[in-house]
Amino acid sequence: MSAFIKKIIRNRFMLLMILPGTIWFLIFAYLPMFGTVLAFKDFRISPDGFFASVFNSEWVSFKNFEYLFTTNDAYIITRNTILYNMAFIILGLVVAVGFAMLLNELLNKRLAKIYQTGMFLPHFLSWIIISYFAFTFLSVDKGTLNQIITFFGGDPVSWYSEGKYWPYILVFVGIWKGVGYNSVIYLAAITGIDKSYYEAAVIDGASKWKQARYITLPLLKPLMIILTILAIGGIFRSDFGLFYQLPKDSGALYPVTNVIDTFVYRGLVNMGDIGMSTAAGLYQSMVGLVLILLSNYIVRKIEKDHALF
């Protein structure tokens, strides 16, 4: 024990430096983790404060989960979350890598820089702003899309109440907002590739297409794998703003826009159902944890160097 105390004394400055951050993690990350016991309780606020509320609430074992999974909601939110995220992972990867490779080939580097600046812009704007942008196109009476449709003799579409269009809108906007950010990462990786590979390939008579296929893509593979694992680990999480702000929280669209995050929020705020919302959140976190560990394990089996940990 005294050895441990000596170790603490030896490291006291570093421990002191790391203390504020550790306190933050304890309160804002670890205390909520213990809060997940509420998923197994019937939460009642007690006048004696937070801990009393948690301890005095009655245990209901898996009632909250039962309630969650017997409703149709559990299926819909799980399906939506996974399908949207798969679209983002696959399309996002293809588009980002594609744009990065195109940007790298452009002859006029200044123009490429300007494009890149433009592509990066949506990343800097909040979902509120983006939802206003979307409204200028999708507004029923004033929107540009309906103007175009009526110009060609079609009937205006009530975008904010017709669910069938939203999978495409959400995927498009999600990719649109994120692709500049992601292609910068890949572009940085591409520019980091040793030029002599390409020189050697040219001497061997390789075309641009072959260089892309046999040099650029294989060298980008580790980065693509790491970012995809991270994305798969987060497949149960979604960008709350995209699914809540963009459709303007429109009830008619819930079947296609409700994801686990929005479901948890609505459960908390609209219904005040702390137990079930916590259960849904815990379900999300647990599956996310399992998925990230699993995908990391798989990558480790295939190629040890590419694994995250």
Add this chain to the structure above:
Amino acid sequence: MPQYPTAGHDPAPQARSKRDYNAISPFWNVIFNIIIGVFAFSCIFPFLFVIMISLTDEQTLAMEGFSLWPSQFSTAAYSYIFQTGGELLSSFSLTLLITVLGTLINLTLVTTYAYALSRRSFEFRGFFSFVAFFTMLFSGGMVPGYIVMTQFLHLQNTIWSLILPLSLSAFSIIVMRTFFQTTVPDEIIESARIDGAGEFTTFVRIVLPVSLPGIATIGLFSSLGYWNDWFNALLYYNDPQKTPPLQYLLMQIEKNMDFLTQNAQNLGSFDAAAGIPTETVRMAMVVLATLPIIMAYPFFQRYFVQGLTVGSVKG
């Protein structure tokens, strides 16, 4: 055939020589330019569009709908905002305060934590790395976080509920730790030690100044996060009596224009309330809230790119 640069008085062949042997053909260059150019334009177009709408005459807007070149321009929306814009102005200052204060707190927490993790001599590195990185794998979720904030800390409707949740993130720690490790070699710290500097002096006087680009990166990530945040306001800062932060204000006026009307009534101008250019005012508010970012971001984009590149390097 590679062309070798000549004496240098003729820059054109020199510039070409670097890419000639392996450049795409002019035809494909045009195609690639069109593909990326169109996409890049689609990224800035909505903002230009919103500016044009905000400058449209309200009645023209009602008749013609949103259009890129309205038949009747008007700056009524802006003059309305600047006349009755007390709400917007106080919202602006609140957001600015949160952004500045939040970024300072964030930088303090991130740099101290990351510095300790970057020091090889720190014997609890492994443990504290785990403390930080485990939060990336598992989280309690929204509801327990909400309960901690409202029932345990009792911070609902204080500006701390907008600042504290964004004060630290494991991702920033990874970026910053990698930065410290690559730019501040142990030798510098050792020599400072030999010169008699204490740990704290070394950190403040030697390590931080050398790491300014990394700190700028994290600071920009953080300030943008604060400026754009609306989620914490939605959860914790929703007292109608209080001035909302900017993004939450935009959220409210998106839902209804009532509060602008109320604002006009507070000023005693009931007549004005009837003729508020509601639609264009909304868009003008969007423009005003976005303008600071639009103007600043070409300058800090470089740092973001740097930060992303550092962050994606496996640590």
